[in-house]
Amino acid sequence: MTTPRPTATLDFLQTRRSVTAANMPPGGPDADTLQSILAAGIRVPDHGKLAPWRIVVFEGEARATFGAQVLRPAFATNQRSDAPETTLALEAARFERAAVVLAVLSTPTVSHKIPLWEQQLSAGAVCQTLLIAAQAEGYAAQWLTEWTAFDPDVRAALDCSGEHDQIAGYIYIGGKATNDSDRPRPDPEAVISRWPS
Numbered sequence: 349m350t351t352p353r354p355t356a357t358l359d360f361l362q363t364r365r366s367v368t369a370a371n372m373p374p375g376g377p378d379a380d381t382l383q384s385i386l387a388a389g390i391r392v393p394d395h396g397k398l399a400p401w402r403i404v405v406f407e408g409e410a411r412a413t414f415g416a417q418v419l420r421p422a423f424a425t426n427q428r429s430d431a432p433e434t435t436l437a438l439e440a441a442r443f444e445r446a447a448v449v450l451a452v453l454s455t456p457t458v459s460h461k462i463p464l465w466e467q468q469l470s471a472g473a474v475c476q477t478l479l480i481a482a483q484a485e486g487y488a489a490q491w492l493t494e495w496t497a498f499d500p501d502v503r504a505a506l507d508c509s510g511e512h513d514q515i516a517g518y519i520y521i522g523g524k525a526t527n528d529s530d531r532p533r534p535d536p537e538a539v540i541s542r543w544p545s
């Protein structure tokens with residue numbers, strides 16, 4: 349058994365920050381690094397070994413194509429039918445804010461002895477692990493849902509229309525960047541207790 353390196357890992361986990369998709373620099377992980385990030389992302393706790401999740405990768409031209417073929421018409425149809433052209437163009441370009449967008453789908457096996465909730469939690473673990481993996485390699489990354497996670501036409505285009513299927517989120521990954529400002533964090537005393545209190 350190898351000796352873990354808790355200090356480096358805990359240091360990273362206690363200081364990592366997301367960089368918003370709007371502020372991501374150009375560039376992104378190369379093919380090998382993205383493969384490693386994806387491999388880390390699917391190495392998550394998974395009760396029953398059901399792999400109740402899928403990842404759809406968007407990069408390069410696919411981001412604009414999906415925007416034109418799916419995001420734009422979905423927004424016009426389901427979100428805002430009177431949207432002006434400027435808004436539609438912005439919505440179509442949503443995935444182009446980052447070099448890579450990973451859609452994480454929660455696709456549980458229903459009526460299974462493993463509870464639905466546990467399968468959904470595993471999809472959340474995929475999202476967080478992808479985020480951590482990308483940030484650990486120095487890339488700007490953010491977990492977003494926005495309207496694109498809930499729109500029926502977007503879900504259909506991603507083959508995520510089963511009764512219990514959901515889009516757990518999109519992991520946006522841009523170029524290398526850190527976010528040095530922190531956001532308010534919960535007071536540990538307010539959310540962590542010991543039993544008996």
Ligand SMILES: Cc1cc2nc3c(=O)[nH]c(=O)nc-3n(C[C@H](O)[C@H](O)[C@H](O)COP(=O)(O)O)c2cc1C
Nearest residue numbers: 364365366367368490491492493494495516517531
């Ligand atoms: C499931 C989930 C969905 C989110 N969706 C959005 C969103 O749609 N828009 C947004 O501005 N932030 C959203 N966020 C929050 C961002 O990820 C935000 O950047 C993050 O909370 C920053 O925290 P961090 O620096 O600790 O990573 C979401 C977070 C989670 C966990």
